[in-house]
Amino acid sequence: MEPTIVEAMMERGELPAFSRLRRGGHYSRLATTCPAQTPVAWSSFATGTNPGGHGIFDFVSRDPATYLPDFSLTRFEPPKNMFSPPRVRNLRRGVPFWQVLNAHGVPAVVLRCPCTFPPDEANGRPYTTMLSGVGVPDLRGSQGTGTFYTQQPNAIALESENLVALPAAVSSFNTHLIGPRNTRANPPADTRAEIAVEADPAAGCLRIRTGGEPAEMNLRLREWSPWVRVKFKVSMLQSVSGQVRFFLRSLSPHIEFYVSPVNFDPSTPLFPVSAPAEYAKELAGEIGTFSTLGMAEDHTALNNGRIDEQAYLEQCGLVLAERERMMHRELARLREGLLFVLFDTPDRVQHMFWRFRDPGHPFHEPDLARDFSRQVEEHYRHYDAMLAVVMDQADDDTLLVVLSDHGFGTFRRAVHVNTWLWEQGLLVLRGSHKPDEELGEAFREVDWGKTAAYAVGLSGIYLNKKGRERDGVLGENGEAERVRRAILDGMTGLADSATGRIAVHSAARAEEVYSGAYAAEAPDLLINYAPGYRVSWQTALGGMPRDVFEDNRRRWSGDHMIDPLAAPGILLMNRAVAPDAAMPDIRDMAPTILAHFGVAPHSAMEGKSLLRP
Numbered sequence: 001m002e003p004t005i006v007e008a009m010m011e012r013g014e015l016p017a018f019s020r021l022r023r024g025g026h027y028s029r030l031a032t033t034c035p036a037q038t039p040v041a042w043s044s045f046a047t048g049t050n051p052g053g054h055g056i057f058d059f060v061s062r063d064p065a066t067y068l069p070d071f072s073l074t075r076f077e078p079p080k081n082m083f084s085p086p087r088v089r090n091l092r093r094g095v096p097f098w099q100v101l102n103a104h105g106v107p108a109v110v111l112r113c114p115c116t117f118p119p120d121e122a123n124g125r126p127y128t129t130m131l132s133g134v135g136v137p138d139l140r141g142s143q144g145t146g147t148f149y150t151q152q153p154n155a156i157a158l159e160s161e162n163l164v165a166l167p168a169a170v171s172s173f174n175t176h177l178i179g180p181r182n183t184r185a186n187p188p189a190d191t192r193a194e195i196a197v198e199a200d201p202a203a204g205c206l207r208i209r210t211g212g213e214p215a216e217m218n219l220r221l222r223e224w225s226p227w228v229r230v231k232f233k234v235s236m237l238q239s240v241s242g243q244v245r246f247f248l249r250s251l252s253p254h255i256e257f258y259v260s261p262v263n264f265d266p267s268t269p270l271f272p273v274s275a276p277a278e279y280a281k282e283l284a285g286e287i288g289t290f291s292t293l294g295m296a297e298d299h300t301a302l303n304n305g306r307i308d309e310q311a312y313l314e315q316c317g318l319v320l321a322e323r324e325r326m327m328h329r330e331l332a333r334l335r336e337g338l339l340f341v342l343f344d345t346p347d348r349v350q351h352m353f354w355r356f357r358d359p360g361h362p363f364h365e366p367d368l369a370r371d372f373s374r375q376v377e378e379h380y381r382h383y384d385a386m387l388a389v390v391m392d393q394a395d396d397d398t399l400l401v402v403l404s405d406h407g408f409g410t411f412r413r414a415v416h417v418n419t420w421l422w423e424q425g426l427l428v429l430r431g432s433h434k435p436d437e438e439l440g441e442a443f444r445e446v447d448w449g450k451t452a453a454y455a456v457g458l459s460g461i462y463l464n465k466k467g468r469e470r471d472g473v474l475g476e477n478g479e480a481e482r483v484r485r486a487i488l489d490g491m492t493g494l495a496d497s498a499t500g501r502i503a504v505h506s507a508a509r510a511e512e513v514y515s516g517a518y519a520a521e522a523p524d525l526l527i528n529y530a531p532g533y534r535v536s537w538q539t540a541l542g543g544m545p546r547d548v549f550e551d552n553r554r555r556w557s558g559d560h561m562i563d564p565l566a567a568p569g570i571l572l573m574n575r576a577v578a579p580d581a582a583m584p585d586i587r588d589m590a591p592t593i594l595a596h597f598g599v600a601p602h603s604a605m606e607g608k609s610l611l612r613p
Contacts (some may be wrong), residue, residue, distance in 0.1 A: 001346055001380065002408040003029045003570050009380060017388040021402065021572045026610075028577075029568040031585040032406040034513050034526055035459035036560045036567040038134055038347065039073055039092075041405035041586055042114040047094035048590030048605030052516030054094035056115055057523065058457035060540050064469045067443055069456050069541045071143070073115055073135040088118055088271050090135070093518060095602045096120060097590035098338065102127040104599045107337035109330050112323070112344070117294065119275035130275040131283065131326070133342055134294040138261035139180045139232075139242040139270060144295055146261050147178055148306050151254040158304040166255060171199040179232030179262060180240055180270075191232035191240070201251050208246065219248045219257070224315055227289045229265055241265040243289060245315075247307055258306045264292040287325040297348035303555050309372055312352060320345045324386065331393055338593065349379050350408045354558025358410040362551035394574065399596040399611075404569035405586060411559035413496060414536035414552050415503055415529065417455035418443075418544035424490060426452045426483060427544075435544040443542040449473065452483045453524075455539050458561050460510075460523020461487060480524075484509065487525055496533070496549050503533040503549065505563045516604070528563035535561065577610040584610055 009015045010022065021027070033041045033051060035058065043056040051057050061072040077087045092115040098108040099120060107128070110116065114134035120127050138144055147162040148155075157163035167173045179191035196209040206219045212230035219225050225246040231239045242262040250256040264270055266280035266289060273292050274280035284290060296319045302312040320343065327341045355361040356372040387402060394400045419435045421427035428450040429435075439445055443454065448464065448471035455461045463480050466472035474480040487507060494504040510522040527535065534552075538545055560567045571584050587607035594601050595609035 001404040001570050002350070002376075003568060004407075005376060005380065006570055009377060014377070014381060015384040017384045017391060018402075018572060021387065021391065021400070021574060025400075025572070025574040026577045027570070027572050028584055029407075030403055030405075030571040031583055032564050032567060032569055033586060034508075034528075034564045036406040036562065036564045037458060038344070038405065039114045041569075042134075042342075043092050043094070045403075045405060045586050045589050046092075046096035046098075046113065046115070048097065048587050048601060048607045049094055049516055050514055050587065050606060052514035052519030052522065053604055053606070054092050054516075055518035055521055056092050057514075057521065058459055060457035061521075062456040062462060066470065067446070067448065067454065067456075067542070069442070072457075074117060074137070076141065090115065090118055090120070092116075095604060096127075097594055097602075097605075098128045098130075098340075100594060100599060100602050101338060101597060104597070106597050106599065108340070109334075109338065110340045111326055111330065112342040113340060114294070114342070114344075118272050121275060128275070129279055131280060132273045132292075132294070134344070136264070136273055136292055136294040138263060138293055139240065140178075140262065141180070142261070144261045144293055144298065144300055146298060146301050146306070147259045148256070148301075148304075149175060149259070150256045152256070158306075160300050161304060161306070166197075168254075171201075171255075173197055177230055177232075177244060177259060177262070179230075179242065180234075182234050184235075191234055193230045193232050197255075199251055199255055204251065206248055206251070206255070206257065219246050221248050221251060222311065223248060224311070224318060227263075229267075229289070230262075240270055241268045242270075245318075247301075247311060247315075249307065258301055260298055260301075261293055263296075266290060266292055283326065283329070287322070287329055290322040290326070291319055295344075295348070297345060299348055299352055299556065302352055309353070309368065309555075313349075313375070316345050316349055320382070327386075327390075331390070338597075343383065346376075346379055346383070346404075347408075350376055350558045351556050352558075354408070354410055355555070358412070358557070361410055361412055361557055363553045363555065363557055391574075398574075399593070400574040401589070401593070402570075402572040403586075403589065406560045406564075406569050407567045408558055408560050409531045409562065409567065411534050411552050411557055412532045413499065413503065413534075414550045415494075415533055415539070416536045416543075416545050416548055416550065417461065417527065417539045418542070419546070420490075420494075420548045421453055421455065421461070421487075422544060423548065424486065426487070427454055435546050437543075437545050439544060441538065441541040441543040452479075453487060454542075455535070456542060457523065458535050458540050459526055461507075461525040461527065463524045484525060491525075491527060498549060501532070502530050504528065505530050505566075528565075529561065531562050531566050533562070534559050573610070575611055578612050 010019045033044045043054045047054045075089045109129045111131045112133035117132035117135040119130040149164045151166045151168050176192040198207045204221045227243045233239045243265050245260045247258045266284040301307045353375045355363050356369040428447045429445045430447045433445045491507040496503045505528045508526045591601040591607045591609045
């Protein structure tokens, strides 16, 4: 939640439950992490440390042996033998506060906290009841790859999606869902689940025989289906279960429909998404099946124009309703201990709808803004109503905390950091190549033997160091520091000549920001962008378009990956804080929760309890 919106709405009387909680306890802004990214901030919330204490610095890191981008939250490891499954490892380290509570006999239920996949365990025993959040992949191992089906000729797959061409000019046909890659096949191939489709234009629907559960359904125009359980056959003796939603986009002149990423089936997930492992099945049996994908709201489909804004909002509503059912189920069972529930749909709504509230955004659409410019406030009001219900169930012995891990703002212009490094002569391309979209991503054509620095991920720059990177060129004889100083001087106050605005507030050395056991894994430099600017998507994955700056013309139009001082979250509690407390920090939350239960903080925790002694 964005503090300026929350505060204005409270002043106008539009968030009565938030206001009541403020009057009876505490409200303030909440300092976030550097960078202000979801997995980074929630890992600091859990462990009470800066990122150097838990090792999560970004959604994206790099492999120094290949320079290629890598997902920072989990790592899949190959099977030990042909009969064992692959393994997945949670890359968040540090000691989360629920582990400390567990050691003192305090029960906890943690629902959908980021960086909890796979769930925390010790010696095969869960620390707490847990349902994993951001970091859970789809059945193909990606963070969300949907499939678009179309009869339009010459259609091509867009970003992070599969495309299936349907037979033209027919109303009845067979097609398939795309499942996980079968790497044991020769050659490796996608698994499939066959479906049969028949259009009924008069009824305005598609009849789909799914081969799963439900076995058959009618999908109406511009409607999301319920969850459909399907099985993908891997071998004669093995199949994998998943679940999808269908959305019917068009019946005429072409049949077009969209299928969500294949989520793990909570009843039989490919990898455990809960602790104990049977908890997800138990939960689904009571509240109905639910999304398991870490980022459940399908922003990629909206970004690609496969669904429109109204369809996206409806899907967000489905995800939110699932989460509410989880919360109410656990509230009804709660007698003692901790209950944590994350609602991350506000983040997804603001990412995709901010352009409607910002007339200066390059992709502002006035016609659509009439319907969607107040969508963020409408969403906040929904949570206020939820909070009212929770407050009525909290007795005098209950500590009730409402917090947001960061704020939000507009994202008007993207910064191609690798292009800037090329202009400074710090990143070198082979031959006569120059930055251009045709270079693609993954650092194609980079001459690593002459390159001093490169950017990967959403916030950082790495130096090409000898002994660390595969083809490192910078030694410890002052070369690395000279390059760092040049980047610090050049990036700090970097201006956008097209707008006349400052695009980068500052840059910082990692050791000035991080400390702890894993600080050495951080990028060497951190970039603190000014509001309105953000690193480009291409930079994050090793790309370098022609110009340093570019208008953001994506539907993903709001963001928070700016200078953390400009992106605080919010904190509400039903307790007053210590009178001498400075602005609370997200690292303070773990010690505060532990103090409420009379438990001392772990020795690595840097924050302090906000509760009065």
